[in-house]
Every structure is written in structure tokens, then in C-alpha cells.
Amino acid sequence: MKNVQNQKRANKSLPFFFRDEFRVSLVIILISVALLITTFTFDIVPPILNRGIQPATFPKALLVLIIVMTMLIYYLATKNPWKVEKKLPRSFFLTLSSFVIFVVVSKTLDFFLAISALSIFVSYCWGEKRLFYLLLVGIIFPIIVFIFFETILGLRFPPGIITNIYYN
Amino acid sequence: MDNLLLMLAPLFSSKLLLVLFFGTLFGLILGVLPGLGPTTGGALILPFTMTLDPLSAIVLLTSIYCAGTYGGAITAVLINTPGTPAAAATCLDGYPLAQKGEAGRALGMATVSSTVGGIFSVVILVFFAPILAQLAYEFGQPEYFALAIFGLTMLASIGEGSPIKNLIAGAFGILISTVGKDFMTSIDRFTFGINELTEGIGFIPVVVGLFAMSEMLTQSTLINQIFNRIALKAIKLPSKDDYKKTWKTILRSSGIGSFIGVLPAEGGTVASLIGYSEAKRFSKNPEEFGKGSIEGIAGAEAANNAATGGAMVPTLALGIPGSATTAVILTGLIIHGVRPGPDLFREQPDFLYGIFGAMLIANILFFIFGFFGAKIFARITLVPNKILWPMIFAVSVCGTYSLNQSIIDVWIMLFFGVLGFFMRRYGFSVVPVIIGLILGELVEGTLRQSLVIFDGNWLMFFTRPIALTFFILSLIALAFPLIRSRKFKKNNDKV
Numbered sequence: 069m070k071n072v073q074n075q076k077r078a079n080k081s082l083p084f085f086f087r088d089e090f091r092v093s094l095v096i097i098l099i100s101v102a103l104l105i106t107t108f109t110f111d112i113v114p115p116i117l118n119r120g121i122q123p124a125t126f127p128k129a130l131l132v133l134i135i136v137m138t139m140l141i142y143y144l145a146t147k148n149p150w151k152v153e154k155k156l157p158r159s160f161f162l163t164l165s166s167f168v169i170f171v172v173v174s175k176t177l178d179f180f181l182a183i184s185a186l187s188i189f190v191s192y193c194w195g196e197k198r199l200f201y202l203l204l205v206g207i208i209f210p211i212i213v214f215i216f217f218e219t220i221l222g223l224r225f226p227p228g229i230i231t232n233i234y235y236n
Numbered sequence: 237m238d239n240l241l242l243m244l245a246p247l248f249s250s251k252l253l254l255v256l257f258f259g260t261l262f263g264l265i266l267g268v269l270p271g272l273g274p275t276t277g278g279a280l281i282l283p284f285t286m287t288l289d290p291l292s293a294i295v296l297l298t299s300i301y302c303a304g305t306y307g308g309a310i311t312a313v314l315i316n317t318p319g320t321p322a323a324a325a326t327c328l329d330g331y332p333l334a335q336k337g338e339a340g341r342a343l344g345m346a347t348v349s350s351t352v353g354g355i356f357s358v359v360i361l362v363f364f365a366p367i368l369a370q371l372a373y374e375f376g377q378p379e380y381f382a383l384a385i386f387g388l389t390m391l392a393s394i395g396e397g398s399p400i401k402n403l404i405a406g407a408f409g410i411l412i413s414t415v416g417k418d419f420m421t422s423i424d425r426f427t428f429g430i431n432e433l434t435e436g437i438g439f440i441p442v443v444v445g446l447f448a449m450s451e452m453l454t455q456s457t458l459i460n461q462i463f464n465r466i467a468l469k470a471i472k473l474p475s476k477d478d479y480k481k482t483w484k485t486i487l488r489s490s491g492i493g494s495f496i497g498v499l500p501a502e503g504g505t506v507a508s509l510i511g512y513s514e515a516k517r518f519s520k521n522p523e524e525f526g527k528g529s530i531e532g533i534a535g536a537e538a539a540n541n542a543a544t545g546g547a548m549v550p551t552l553a554l555g556i557p558g559s560a561t562t563a564v565i566l567t568g569l570i571i572h573g574v575r576p577g578p579d580l581f582r583e584q585p586d587f588l589y590g591i592f593g594a595m596l597i598a599n600i601l602f603f604i605f606g607f608f609g610a611k612i613f614a615r616i617t618l619v620p621n622k623i624l625w626p627m628i629f630a631v632s633v634c635g636t637y638s639l640n641q642s643i644i645d646v647w648i649m650l651f652f653g654v655l656g657f658f659m660r661r662y663g664f665s666v667v668p669v670i671i672g673l674i675l676g677e678l679v680e681g682t683l684r685q686s687l688v689i690f691d692g693n694w695l696m697f698f699t700r701p702i703a704l705t706f707f708i709l710s711l712i713a714l715a716f717p718l719i720r721s722r723k724f725k726k727n728n729d730k731v
Contacts, residue, residue: 160453
């Protein structure tokens with residue numbers, strides 16, 4: 069409890085634009101405004117065919133509601149600041165970047181290779197240095213999962229350098 | 237009598253028994269592993285259920301739900317980390333009792349009270365779900381709209397997070413449900429020219445992303461965490477003295493848990509906290525709470541398992557999820573083409589009573605597995621995260637891909653994983669997003685159809701007594717967290 073209070077006090081001492089509540093609220097409002105603008109590009113149903121409200125009305129109302137509630141949480145946070153979150157460790161950023169690597173590899177090279185690469189990379193970054201376990205999580209287990217999905221669920225994985233060899 | 241026979245049907249089907257056996261075992265393993273639990277586990281197994289018939293699929297998910305909720309207690313008692321959020325209150329007395337060398341006694345009480353709570357809630361489910369479904373026959377579009385709004389406003393009071401943040405997350409969930417072709421006019425909304433988005437965003441990528449992938453990112457920040465595991469010799473059944481001390485607490489908490497479970501969007505976490513605090517309030521020895529009170533364990537565990545059956549009541553009778561895991565079960569029902577609601581009770585009683593029976597058997601099975609296998613399950617916590625989570629990633633990716641064979645779904649899952657991580661980091665619960673996504677179509681559909689019926693006159697909603705009742709309940713649900721925080725502040729000031 070005391071720790072949380074200290075973290076809150078630490079947050080209050082920061083300039084407002086460095087505080088989490090400001091940054092989070094700003095991001096939500098900016099995204100909501102961008103989406104709200106998008107709703108004005110939705111097609112309009114001609115009055116003769118329209119029954120009830122226009123397709124854009126409901127999302128518009130939701131976005132306005134989100135913006136208003138976000139302003140409210142920011143206002144409340146000025147009175148009762150959020151606690152300062154601990155800095156994210158290196159392992160988090162490595163895991164996050166592995167997601168990006170996964171997307172790139174799965175799109176350009178191979179789906180299986182992407183899973184395999186991510187598994188080995190994450191396991192290694194999280195502290196696993198033993199070769200057998202890296203092979204287990206990066207090759208043996210994905211092969212088992214692939215075969216399971218292929219045979220039991222009848223799934224066909226997207227083409228790629230390794231899956232093409234398997235299917236041929 | 238017929239219904240009782242229908243309930244016993246799973247016992248006479250070798251396939252269903254096998255599914256129950258596997259589901260209970262899997263649920264226990266998921267419950268024991270911190271960060272997984274029945275919600276994430278249910279989300280992970282959803283794609284696999286497509287190979288099963290609807291009854292087997294839902295039996296699998298419900299058995300995971302029952303056993304997973306209990307499994308969290310094993311970790312709570314032995315390593316002071318709740319395997320599931322619903323077991324958080326169990327840590328308060330379970331771990332101190334284990335530290336005194338009575339881990340077996342603590343787990344024995346957790347097992348017995350969980351089983352009693354679970355069975356009690358199934359009885360509630362069997363009696364109340366059909367009554368609620370019968371009432372739902374009176375509902376038209378405006379009533380369903382008001383009910384869905386009530387379900388959403390209940391999000392304000394879930395967990396310990398900020399009510400407004402929960403409501404924002406719920407509104408965001410509804411917003412996701414509007415992506416794709418508008419169901420009334422076929423006009424594209426938020427598709428940004430991406431063909432794959434015209435069909436909307438699927439449940440599974442969002443569920444797996446928000447629960448499993450965001451948890452993987454959370455675990456990446458905890459890789460240096462060390463658990464001190466207390467050794468367990470064997471589980472001990474509670475003594476006569478323990479039974480004498482706790483039977484009233486177990487029954488009271490079972491009632492509380494079932495009631496909290498029935499409320500839309502609430503669940504085991506809230507139930508266990510209230511069950512625990514009520515056990516303390518009624519106890520002759522409240523000073524023992526937090527130091528290893530056997531009543532504390534009984535109060536929390538009976539309540540969180542009782543919430544399982546309770547939460548299935550609105551899920552099956554109205555299609556409104558009673559908790560995070562039942563939101564996953566509801567997703568399972570929807571992807572299997574089963575529409576929950578009153579018609580389900582009239583048209584498929586064998587399906588429903590099969591689920592009730594399976595839940596009853598799952599509660600008995602996890603008692604047996606827990607009693608004889610807790611020592612083995614406790615060892616599962618030793619599987620290092622650096623091995624476990626890459627494996628979960630492989631299963632999540634293949635599972636998400638398998639549903640539509642779409643790589644876009646996998647990317648959506650990863651996007652929601654990152655989003656879920658930051659949501660949790662800044663105090664936004666991810667559960668309301670799922671509930672909003674599930675209820676989104678119902679909210680918008682019933683609203684627009686009601687407005688057609690009312691010729692665009694909004695005020696007509698308030699002329700319907702049932703709808704008006706739900707609107708009043710919604711206002712109460714919104715005001716409740718405010719009253720609760722004021723009361724809490726007042727109590728703190730007194731202290």
C-alpha cells in the first residue's frame with residue numbers, strides 16, 4: 069500500500085505530459101477521433117431504403133462515449149494520479165520484436181520457420197541456453213503441432229520454403 | 237425425472253467420459269500454472285473443439301472451467317501465487333497455513349470446499365437456468381437491448397479496476413464488433429479496404445490475443461521471478477473439527493458464489509473475495525484470518541467454484557456471459573452454431589442437461605484428481621516459462637490460423653496480444669473487451685430493430701416494464717462501484 073502511494077507521489081512530481089494518465093488518455097482520444105473521422109466516410113443509405121438509424125450512427129455514438137469517458141478518467145487522474153509503472157525490461161522488448169520478426173518471416177519466407185524462429189529466439193532471450201531445450205521448443209514441438217493440425221484438423225498451412233518441401 | 241436421466245447421459249457415453257476426463261485433467265494443469273488458467277486455456281483449446289460435436293466441445297470447455305478454477309488453489313497454497321485470479325483470496329490463508337507445515341490440510345479443505353461449492357452451483361444452475369429462460373420468452377428486441385445494456389454496465393463493477401476504464405474497454409469491444417459489413421445494410425465499416433476485414437474480426441484471434449499473447453508479454457517482464465514452493469507430502473481430508481468449524485462457511489460461500497456468478501459479467505474473482513470477507517465477518521475467530529485460517533480457505537474456495545455454475549445461468553439462458561471464462565464458452569457455443577437462450581431450452585434439452593451433468597461429473601472428477609494427484613500437479617509449476625510459453629505460442633498461432641486458414645487472423649491475434657498487454661499495464665481489464673465483442677451484435681441489432689419498431693422514438697423504451705427494470709438495474713450497477721469506493725474510504729478513515 070505504501071509502495072503504491074510512493075509510486076503515485078512519484079507520478080505527481082512529473083510534468084503532466086510525461087504522466088501515464090496523460091499519454092494513455094491522449095492515445096485513446098487520438099485513435100478515437102481518427103476512427104470518428106473515418107465513420108464520416110461510410111456510405112449513407114438513401115432515406116427511402118433506410119430503416120432505423122444509419123450504419124455510421126452506432127459506431128459514432130460509441131466513439132463519442134469512449135472520448136467522453138477517457139476525458140473523465142483523465143480528469144479523475146489529475147486528482148488521484150496513477151502509479152508509475154516500472155520500466156519494461158529488455159526481455160519484454162525482445163519478445164515484442166520477436167512478434168514483428170514473426171510477421172515478417174511468415175509473410176516473406178515460411179510460416180513454420182517463423183514459429184520455429186520465434187520459439188528459439190524467445191526461449192533464448194528468456195534465459196534458456198541448453199541446446200536440447202532450444203531444439204525442443206523450436207523444432208520438435210512445432211513439428212508435433214504441425215503434424216497434429218495437419219492430420220487431425222486437416223489443416224493446410226500457407227506455402228513457404230519449408231512447408232513446400234513438406235507438401236511435395 | 238427425464239431431465240435427471242438426460243443429466244446422467246455423459247456417464248453412459250464413452251466419448252463424453254473421455255472428453256470429461258481429458259478436460260478435467262487439462263483444466264487442473266491450466267489452473268495450476270500461474271498466468272494460464274481456465275480462460276486462457278479455454279481460448280487456446282477453442283480451435284481444437286471444431287473437430288468435436290457441439291456437446292463434446294462445450295463439455296470440454298465447461299470441464300476445463302470447473303477444474304481450472306479449483307486448480308488455482310494448489311498454486312495459491314503452495315507458492316503463494318494464485319494459479320487463477322479467482323484463487324487470489326485463497327493465498328491469504330492457504331499459504332500461511334502451508335508455511336506452518338499444514339499444506340496437506342489447507343489443500344484438503346480447498347478441495348472439499350471447491351467440490352461442495354461446485355456441486356451446489358450446478359444444482360442452482362439446473363433449477364434457475366430454465367426459469368430464467370422461461371422469463372426470457374417475454375422478451376422482445378427492446379428487452380434484449382436493455383438486458384445487454386445491463387450486462388455491459390455490470391462491467392463497471394468487475395474486478396478491482398477502475399469502473400470507467402472497464403466501461404471504456406467494454407465500449408471498445410462493441411466497437412470491434414462493428415468492423416466489417418453492416419448486417420442490416422451490407423455497408424462496409426472500418427474495413428480500410430482490407431478484404432479480410434469485410435467478414436468482421438473473429439472471436440478467436442481476439443480472445444487468444446487478449447488472454448494468451450498478452451500474458452506471454454506479461455511473463456516476459458517476470459522472467460527473473462523466483463517462486464518458493466512449499467513441499468507437499470499428501471492431501472489430508474479435513475478433520476471432524478475442521479468440518480464443524482467450516483460447514484456453515486462452505487454453505488454460505490456456496491450461496492454467495494452462485495449468486496455472484498449469476499450476475500452478468502461478474503465471476504469467480506469477485507465471488508471469492510466476497511466469500512472470504514463474509515467468512516471473516518461471520519467467524520468466531522476473525523483474528524486468525526490472514527494467518528492461516530481454515531475458514532478463510534473454505535470461504536474463498538467454495539465461493540469461486542460456486543460461481544462456475546452460477547455464471548453458466550445467464551450464459552445459457554440469455555446468452556449474456558456471467559464471467560470471463562463463460563465468455564469463452566459462449567464463443568464456443570456461437571462458433572458451433574448453438575444460439576443460447578430460451579429456444580435452446582425448448583429445442584435441445586438433451587444438449588443442455590448433458591452440459592449440466594458434465595459439470596456435475598467434472599466437480600467430482602477434480603475432487604478425485606486433486607485428492608490423489610495434487611502432489612504431481614504441484615510439480616507442473618516447475619516447468620520453466622522459457623520452455624512453456626514458446627510452446628503456447630506455437631499452439632496459439634496454429635490454433636488461430638486453423639479456423640479460417642487466414643494469416644491475417646494470426647496478425648490480428650498478435651495485435652490484440654500487444655494491445656492487451658498495454659491495457660493491463662495501465663489498469664484496463666481485457667475481460668470487458670471480450671464481453672463487449674460478444675454482446676456487440678446483440679446491442680446494435682436489438683437497438684436498431686427496436687428503433688424500427690418504435691418508429692425512431694427512443695422514449696418508447698421506457699414504456700416497456702421489463703426494459704425499464706433493466707435500465708434501472710443498469711443505473712444501480714453504474715452507481716454501485718461509486719457507493720462501494722465511498723464506503724471503503726469511509727471505513728479506511730475510521731481505521
